[in-house]
Amino acid sequence: MLKNRHIQGWLQASPLTLILIGFLILPIITIVVVSFWQATEFSIIPGFSFENYEFLFGSPVTYKVFFATFKYAAITWAMTLAIGFTVAYYLAFHIQNQTTQIALFLLCTIPFWTSNIIRMISWIPFLGRNGIANSMLQSWGITDQPLEWLLYSDFSVILAFVHLYTLFMVVPIFNTMTRIDHSLIEAARDNGASGFQTLTHVILPLTKPGIMIGTIFVLTLVMGDFITVRFMSGSQKANVGRLISNDIALLQYPSAAATAVILLITVLIVIGILLRFVDIRKEL
Amino acid sequence: MRSGQDLELVHLTKRYGDTVAVRDVNYVFHNGTYVCLLGPSGCGKSTTLRMIAGHESVSDGSIVLDGLDIAHLPPAKRGTAMMFQSYALFPHLSVRDNVAFSLRMRGVDKPSRHKAADEMLELVHMTSFAQRLPAQLSGGQQQRVALARALVTKPRVLLLDEPLSALDPFLRIKVRAELKRLQRELGITFIHVTHGQDEALALADEIVVMNNAVIEQAGAARDVWNAPKTEFVARFMGGHNVISLDGAKVALRADEVVLGDHGLSATVTSVEYQGAHVAMTSMTEAGEEVLALVPESTFYANPKNPGDAVSLAWDEGRAHRLQA
Numbered sequence: 001m002l003k004n005r006h007i008q009g010w011l012q013a014s015p016l017t018l019i020l021i022g023f024l025i026l027p028i029i030t031i032v033v034v035s036f037w038q039a040t041e042f043s044i045i046p047g048f049s050f051e052n053y054e055f056l057f058g059s060p061v062t063y064k065v066f067f068a069t070f071k072y073a074a075i076t077w078a079m080t081l082a083i084g085f086t087v088a089y090y091l092a093f094h095i096q097n098q099t100t101q102i103a104l105f106l107l108c109t110i111p112f113w114t115s116n117i118i119r120m121i122s123w124i125p126f127l128g129r130n131g132i133a134n135s136m137l138q139s140w141g142i143t144d145q146p147l148e149w150l151l152y153s154d155f156s157v158i159l160a161f162v163h164l165y166t167l168f169m170v171v172p173i174f175n176t177m178t179r180i181d182h183s184l185i186e187a188a189r190d191n192g193a194s195g196f197q198t199l200t201h202v203i204l205p206l207t208k209p210g211i212m213i214g215t216i217f218v219l220t221l222v223m224g225d226f227i228t229v230r231f232m233s234g235s236q237k238a239n240v241g242r243l244i245s246n247d248i249a250l251l252q253y254p255s256a257a258a259t260a261v262i263l264l265i266t267v268l269i270v271i272g273i274l275l276r277f278v279d280i281r282k283e284l
Numbered sequence: 285m286r287s288g289q290d291l292e293l294v295h296l297t298k299r300y301g302d303t304v305a306v307r308d309v310n311y312v313f314h315n316g317t318y319v320c321l322l323g324p325s326g327c328g329k330s331t332t333l334r335m336i337a338g339h340e341s342v343s344d345g346s347i348v349l350d351g352l353d354i355a356h357l358p359p360a361k362r363g364t365a366m367m368f369q370s371y372a373l374f375p376h377l378s379v380r381d382n383v384a385f386s387l388r389m390r391g392v393d394k395p396s397r398h399k400a401a402d403e404m405l406e407l408v409h410m411t412s413f414a415q416r417l418p419a420q421l422s423g424g425q426q427q428r429v430a431l432a433r434a435l436v437t438k439p440r441v442l443l444l445d446e447p448l449s450a451l452d453p454f455l456r457i458k459v460r461a462e463l464k465r466l467q468r469e470l471g472i473t474f475i476h477v478t479h480g481q482d483e484a485l486a487l488a489d490e491i492v493v494m495n496n497a498v499i500e501q502a503g504a505a506r507d508v509w510n511a512p513k514t515e516f517v518a519r520f521m522g523g524h525n526v527i528s529l530d531g532a533k534v535a536l537r538a539d540e541v542v543l544g545d546h547g548l549s550a551t552v553t554s555v556e557y558q559g560a561h562v563a564m565t566s567m568t569e570a571g572e573e574v575l576a577l578v579p580e581s582t583f584y585a586n587p588k589n590p591g592d593a594v595s596l597a598w599d600e601g602r603a604h605r606l607q608a
Contacts, residue, residue: 183368187368191360201388205376
């Protein structure tokens, strides 16, 4: 009987295990293996060499690009958190009617019915030199000439990131907030907490796991991105994702693999540090 | 026995749109008494309590404590404290921090607020649990912590919203005694909302029975039990029969019905042995059910079975008339 249940358990877990092995573990192992290969302009040579890593760590470009990636991630994180927390707070605590709550929540997801690329590209005519934003600012007399930094700049890249990824913050935070017992808010008020004190002493600590899950989503998405940076910066800015995609475009697979391995390790370290601060297990 | 320190409700009314949850309630809670607000669900007792606490706005009327109208003050400024039905302990804070929460909100420094919290924890015998999180406590322990948290601000009036309903029956009786002890030691007013009449009788100096948004009857626990004014109170308090006599409804305590040779004739419909008593239900000729609680030895001296004819009697003056 006991042995039977053992076998049953293994059988039930095996489909997912096989999928993860085939589509996650094996590709990562392949990337790691390839990252030690060598390449010339026209050939790839299997082997074991630290050449790619030596080049990567020896080049100042790497550090600059990694710094830019962290900068995008940090600013996007701060802004999505501020917006996401506010939206989730409004939905969870200010909308009393559950039907309205769900309706408004679905409203937040509507932009996701179109593709990322389209939502990104639609900013371009808006922010361009002669775009709506610039002509409006000029007709209101706020600026005399078109603002150059609106498009193809760090500003437009971060704007697109925030636009694309805020929902990944809203959803987990909203989910955690709806589980907060409303009598806790009342109890805080009964104990003399002001609205702001209730927020900082009760709601914020209880929302931490949701914030952490949202943070992981946003950080991994932004750090792994390459297309947003390319489109929104007009190919003038770079992050690690673009480094990899350029290598691939030049068929420098070993070099791309090495960069990917370093990026993966970096992201894992960041998440590892975050998880030390907040226990998200009860949210999963 | 009025004193300036009483809590008084004056024409207190709560409306939600067209429905009236509490209708023009007037009552004086004497300082230092244990009062139970008793009634079925939806009768307005919880709304009344939440209005006193400040968690529900007042549509009309005033709440006066110490001669001051507190009806529009924020909860923490009223001199009241509330203990919530689900205890509402902050899950991310230790027991000590939960109790010290209100002091922290006032900006009391750490050593003094911890000292005050420890004193409260000692009062409820929870000192050894100060470091734990609420999730690591049993229901009864959580309740004590909630009590300590409510008392740490030294409120004039403690408001308890069905405090025993989440406990198992055995614990309920234990905690009940604990509440009564605390109230006596602290000498402050306790207002306790419940739908259990046994709980109210066991605890209360005064019982306020509510129904349909108004007070049906209020008074000392013994007075309410012995002389219910209306049919609703008689039925809700239990242990009473309501029967028609000479064209009027009267209430008659079940334990005062005796089986005699003369009296109201009825047919036994069921017999239930309850230990000290036997609960015998019979149907009168008018078709009204009468419950008689007969002492066990008396009943078995002359046992009855369902279907037997009996005569129900009681001492003159024991049946009292109810208001129509």
